[in-house]
Amino acid sequence: MNRDTPPSQEKLATAVRLRADRARRAQRLPSVARNLGQIGILGWQIVIPALAGLAIGRWLDHRLESGIFWTAPLMLAGLALGCRSAWKWMHRQ
Template identity: 35%
Template sequence: MSRDDNKEDASAAAIRRRAERMQQSRNERKYSPLSGLGVFGVIGWSVAIPTVAGAFLGMWLNRVAPQSFSWPIALILGGVVVGAMVAWNWIEKNQDQ
């Protein structure tokens, strides 16, 4: 066996070990603090958007179809409920991952 054959065997073994380490690192779940911030962002926006939309829709309805109750307050509460349901659904769906 020549010296070049030993180099090729060592090189192939090193490449195989590196590929195995890369595959192992891909299979392991790693959580970072930034992913937690991303979750807070998604949950926050999923509650904030329906709430703000309800407020604007309520202000418009107050001008178009006035009632004895306040449309903005009713639709803000409705937006919070809808947003909480969307956030809950998102958490349930992504909890298994």
């Protein structure tokens, strides 16, 4: 600042500058909460289709009295679909 600037304005300008610097640094660094949230989303994107395949397979096996003939393949198909969905989501982020 220059000589004509009152000390209170200099303090205010310094505080504003420091706050702006902190905000810029915070935007560059990913937060722990954001990373945990993304891990949670990825987990659910994989688990929900697998559980849906499991439920449909169990229902079909119960209806058709076929042991686990439909349960295992539909669960694996749901798992594959969930992994593909998670992969695509990660590349969009």
